[in-house]
Amino acid sequence: MTSLFEEITPEASGDVPTRKITISINGEQRSANVEPRLLLAHLIRQGFKLTGTHTGCDTTNCGACTVLLDGEPVKSCTMLAVQANGHEVTTVEGLAGPSELHPIQEGFKDEHGLQCGFCTPGMMLTAKALLDRNPDPTEEDVRWALAGNLCRCTGYQNIVKAVLWAGDKLRGEADGGEES
Amino acid sequence: MVLDELKIGGLGSSRRRVEDDRFIRGKGNYVDDIVLPGMLHMEILRSPVAHARIKKIDTTRAWDMPGVRLVLTGEMMAARNLAWMPTLSYDTQAVLATDKVRFQGQEVACVVADDPYIAKDAIEAIDVEYEVLPAIVSPEQALAPEAPLIRDDKANQQDNVIFDWEVGDKAGTDAAFARADVVSKIEMHYPRSHPSPIETCGSIADFDRATEKLTVYMTSQAPHIIRAAVALVAELPEHMIRIVSPDIGGGFGNKVPVYPGYVASILASILLERPVKWIEDKTSNLMSTGFGRDVYLQGEMALRADGKILAVRMHTDSDHGAFFSDAQPSKFKIGLMHSTFACYDIPTAHLTAKGVYTNKAPGGVAYRCSFRVTEAMYFQERMVQAAADDLGMDQAEFRRRNFVRDDDFPHRTAFGFLTDSGQYGKCLDVGLEAIGYEDFLKEKEEAAKRGKLLGIGISTMTEPLGAGNSREYDILGIKMFDSAELRVHMTGKAILRTGAKTQGQGHETTWGQIVAHELGIPAEDVLVEEGDTDTAPFGMGTYASRSTPVAGAAVSMVARKIRAKARKLAAHLLEASEEDIEWELGRFHLRGDPSRGVTIQECAMAAYSNLPDGLEPGLENVAYYDPPNLTWPFACYIATVEVDPGTGVWDVLRVVAVDDCGVRINPMIVEGQIMGGLTEAYAMANMQFITFDEEGNCIGGNYMDYLLPTAWETPGFELHEVVTPCPHHPIGAKGIGECATVGGPAAFVNAVMDALKGHDVRNIDMPLLPDRVYKAMTERTDVSGAPPLRME
Numbered sequence: 004m005t006s007l008f009e010e011i012t013p014e015a016s017g018d019v020p021t022r023k024i025t026i027s028i029n030g031e032q033r034s035a036n037v038e039p040r041l042l043l044a045h046l047i048r049q050g051f052k053l054t055g056t057h058t059g060c061d062t063t064n065c066g067a068c069t070v071l072l073d074g075e076p077v078k079s080c081t082m083l084a085v086q087a088n089g090h091e092v093t094t095v096e097g098l099a100g101p102s103e104l105h106p107i108q109e110g111f112k113d114e115h116g117l118q119c120g121f122c123t124p125g126m127m128l129t130a131k132a133l134l135d136r137n138p139d140p141t142e143e144d145v146r147w148a149l150a151g152n153l154c155r156c157t158g159y160q161n162i163v164k165a166v167l168w169a170g171d172k173l174r175g176e177a178d179g180g181e182e183s
Numbered sequence: 184m185v186l187d188e189l190k191i192g193g194l195g196s197s198r199r200r201v202e203d204d205r206f207i208r209g210k211g212n213y214v215d216d217i218v219l220p221g222m223l224h225m226e227i228l229r230s231p232v233a234h235a236r237i238k239k240i241d242t243t244r245a246w247d248m249p250g251v252r253l254v255l256t257g258e259m260m261a262a263r264n265l266a267w268m269p270t271l272s273y274d275t276q277a278v279l280a281t282d283k284v285r286f287q288g289q290e291v292a293c294v295v296a297d298d299p300y301i302a303k304d305a306i307e308a309i310d311v312e313y314e315v316l317p318a319i320v321s322p323e324q325a326l327a328p329e330a331p332l333i334r335d336d337k338a339n340q341q342d343n344v345i346f347d348w349e350v351g352d353k354a355g356t357d358a359a360f361a362r363a364d365v366v367s368k369i370e371m372h373y374p375r376s377h378p379s380p381i382e383t384c385g386s387i388a389d390f391d392r393a394t395e396k397l398t399v400y401m402t403s404q405a406p407h408i409i410r411a412a413v414a415l416v417a418e419l420p421e422h423m424i425r426i427v428s429p430d431i432g433g434g435f436g437n438k439v440p441v442y443p444g445y446v447a448s449i450l451a452s453i454l455l456e457r458p459v460k461w462i463e464d465k466t467s468n469l470m471s472t473g474f475g476r477d478v479y480l481q482g483e484m485a486l487r488a489d490g491k492i493l494a495v496r497m498h499t500d501s502d503h504g505a506f507f508s509d510a511q512p513s514k515f516k517i518g519l520m521h522s523t524f525a526c527y528d529i530p531t532a533h534l535t536a537k538g539v540y541t542n543k544a545p546g547g548v549a550y551r552c553s554f555r556v557t558e559a560m561y562f563q564e565r566m567v568q569a570a571a572d573d574l575g576m577d578q579a580e581f582r583r584r585n586f587v588r589d590d591d592f593p594h595r596t597a598f599g600f601l602t603d604s605g606q607y608g609k610c611l612d613v614g615l616e617a618i619g620y621e622d623f624l625k626e627k628e629e630a631a632k633r634g635k636l637l638g639i640g641i642s643t644m645t646e647p648l649g650a651g652n653s654r655e656y657d658i659l660g661i662k663m664f665d666s667a668e669l670r671v672h673m674t675g676k677a678i679l680r681t682g683a684k685t686q687g688q689g690h691e692t693t694w695g696q697i698v699a700h701e702l703g704i705p706a707e708d709v710l711v712e713e714g715d716t717d718t719a720p721f722g723m724g725t726y727a728s729r730s731t732p733v734a735g736a737a738v739s740m741v742a743r744k745i746r747a748k749a750r751k752l753a754a755h756l757l758e759a760s761e762e763d764i765e766w767e768l769g770r771f772h773l774r775g776d777p778s779r780g781v782t783i784q785e786c787a788m789a790a791y792s793n794l795p796d797g798l799e800p801g802l803e804n805v806a807y808y809d810p811p812n813l814t815w816p817f818a819c820y821i822a823t824v825e826v827d828p829g830t831g832v833w834d835v836l837r838v839v840a841v842d843d844c845g846v847r848i849n850p851m852i853v854e855g856q857i858m859g860g861l862t863e864a865y866a867m868a869n870m871q872f873i874t875f876d877e878e879g880n881c882i883g884g885n886y887m888d889y890l891l892p893t894a895w896e897t898p899g900f901e902l903h904e905v906v907t908p909c910p911h912h913p914i915g916a917k918g919i920g921e922c923a924t925v926g927g928p929a930a931f932v933n934a935v936m937d938a939l940k941g942h943d944v945r946n947i948d949m950p951l952l953p954d955r956v957y958k959a960m961t962e963r964t965d966v967s968g969a970p971p972l973r974m975e
């Protein structure tokens with residue numbers, strides 16, 4: 004049997020095959036022996052105790068489990084942990100330090116871009132990938148980029164505004180602190 | 184200087200949300216985030232077929248798997264008298280099947296193991312032998328003379344009928360129809376839908392043998408109801424049961440009922456004396472937990488030639504699935520369906536309703552709605568459009584002619600509800616102005632000449648939100664009041680707890696605003712806690728838009744009790760009699776000398792440090808609030824669409840929403856609620872439904888089949904407001920969370936039907952999928968969406 008679910012321990016007992024993987028998670032190198040079938044979302048949540056990554060649908064549709072893999076958004080509920088071996092993973096906990104907020108986080112609060120909060124981490128990470136790639140998106144760009152993340156509370160309008168708000172702020176900072 | 188209420192985050196402030204600070208950091212605390220020492224994991228084996236007799240369950244292979252701690256079957260539950268549980272609608276529901284399975288996805292067995300992967304493996308190792316029986320997936324099939332009996336477990340059940348119910352005046356309605364110049368008719372199916380919060384249901388049961396205390400962390404919109412249910416079902420002492428609803432990832436009615444998984448996890452924890460976590464996957468959630476709608480609506484309207492509605496006749500056949508476990512007030516079998524036409528002045532009406540069992544998942548919940556009012560208002564507004572068309576009248580003018588007038592309140596509806604306020608005509612005018620009604624009609628005419636199909640749909644409605652009053656509203660006999668407890672600490676900071684449970688509505692933010700309004704204590708000085716039955720006062724939870732109307736009112740009332748005591752303290756501090764003291768926001772002062780006063784914070788300190796003789800120390804209280812009536816928000820939703828004649832695809836051009844929910848506590852949050860509701864309305868009109876094939880297979884059991892709108896499809900919304908304060912609510916507020924979901928669908932459907940005018944089509948069942956619209960246009964026929972789904 005495996006002991007991998009509750010605690011990441013150096014070795015699993017019994018006859019379950021495991022593989023040692025090393026992942027950079029939010030800038031920190033972490034190693035674990037994992038069953039090949041362990042999903043990345045579960046490694047992040049139960050193994051690394053980073054519960055801001057949520058699992059919603061198990062079929063890559065809802066995007067609550069979205070994390071950044073080398074900067075690109077992926078659905079961690081349908082990716083195996085072993086596939087992330089040697090890669091950089093960013094979760095919501097890695098968006099900003101404990102006492103500060105990323106402009107995307109600020110934007111979501113300021114524009115009321117969340118209600119129950121369950122989809123929010125995935126939304127924000129998808130938004131980050133968009134703004135990293137396209138710092139000045141149109142509303143249509145934002146809507147298209149977010150189409151892989153479902154929200155049942157907000158109706159998206161305020162999420163779109165939140166991302167545009169963050170884009171404005173990030174560009175303002177890049178221009179020397181003036182908000183456009 | 185008098186305090187500026189907006190500056191302390193009082194009523195009307197679009198205060199940013201307190202709860203967001205943890206959610207945007209990924210620091211929410213949802214059930215699946217909770218890890219207890221020694222916790223085990225439970226998975227449920229579900230029936231692959233819709234209707235079958237269970238011949239044999241063999242769990243040997245599962246028991247033998249390493250890491251498996253417990254395999255539960257119906258037989259083991261039955262030995263503890265837990266194989267069946269009561270529902271919220273006085274029926275029974277199988278926890279784990281013993282005799283038959285009655286819907287696809289029904290709970291058959293559970294495995295508890297060291298981790299969920301092992302539990303899932305072990306589920307696969309349970310062998311069940313089924314004798315498959317014919318499946319029933321519609322009321323028509325259920326009521327056929329030779330239909331198989333679904334509930335043969337019930338001694339006196341001879342057929343598949345759950346109830347026959349009626350309300351209104353049959354004789355009066357018949358007489359009015361006899362006088363009618365025109366009779367309009369419509370028949371529709373409001374399809375089965377699922378609330379589908381992104382977070383599924385789940386629980387962690389933690390029974391501590393040493394203390395005999397059972398703690399259950401769970402996704403419940405109504406934790407106190409769950410505590411009562413556990414006490415009754417599991418026969419555990421109520422004071423030794425603690426239900427905790429932590430952060431909830433959306434509810435929309437799905438998280439009101441008691442589900443077998445909760446019960447099984449509780450029993451497993453008691454047997455194993457370890458915490459047991461059960462987290463549903465999405466397919467289980469969609470296939471087995473509380474659905475919404477699934478009602479067949481038939482209506483007739485008696486009309487005078489000048490456009491006056493004389494009477495309405497309505498019949499509903501509702502499909503409740505295998506167990507009648509609707510979550511609704513016990514007095515009304517088809518929820519508040521009879522709130523239909525409440526905004527129109529109609530002399531008489533009659534409703535008959537039949538409910539049936541089918542081989543589908545149970546649990547008709549108020550999916551973002553106040554107990555079937557979504558169906559009621561959809562029926563109403565589709566009927567209104569059909570009638571206006573039959574009379575050849577403008578649809579806006581027809582509504583205006585029949586609205587209850589502003590000076591006609593309180594108004595008793597034909598079905599007996601008492602509406603108390605509204606400016607219906609004004610709301611409609613604001614909506615028409617915003618959309619540019621006359622211009623659009625011209626544009627539509629012009630476009631038609633170029634072969635383009637434009638349409639405009641209107642939906643106007645008032646709906647009953649905020650059950651109860653306790654005279655008429657109860658669940659399982661428990662009256663639908665709610666509560667708030669406020670403790671003001673000596674420094675003037677406070678903690679507030681209510682019997683409601685926020686799931687995204689922002690109570691942690693808005694309740695503080697009500698306290699700020701009543702006491703002048705800044706909202707940021709009020710900590711709000713909900714969801715723990717050991718600490719929160721008893722309440723009936725959050726659904727049916729009842730939080731602001733009931734718990735929110737209790738917040739006002741408890742703050743007023745605090746203010747009354749603070750007045751005594753102020754009198755003591757100012758060495759005056761209470762009668763000589765006046766209240767301004769946050770401060771008492773001497774009548775005639777506003778310069779001599781004490782703040783609420785100074786009164787709070789005195790409550791702990793400087794008391795007059797005979798006054799009880801402390802500054803805390805609790806209020807239980809039983810509202811005198813429901814609240815009646817009003818709304819006007821208008822959508823414009825363009826239908827592609829070549830494909831049946833329709834695009835939304837604009838959506839205008841005018842909501843009158845009385846006084847807005849936090850306008851930002853109110854608008855957020857409206858936009859969320861409009862999106863669910865759009866979803867139901869456009870794509871979102873669950874159907875079944877002839878064998879009872881659920882079509883829509885995952886997000887690849889059950890389509891939800893994304894940011895890409897969802898239209899933009901233009902919001903407007905009219906404010907008519909609720910005359911009986913302490914701060915004049917009304918419910919708002921569900922208005923747009925309730926009233927919105929008809930606006931979209933009416934718009935598409937308006938675009939198809941001239942195609943001899945009266946109705947296309949939701950969702951208006953392109954193939955349905957195309958068929959209606961080209962074959963000039965109504966299109967039904969009722970199951971069974973036929974693969975053609």
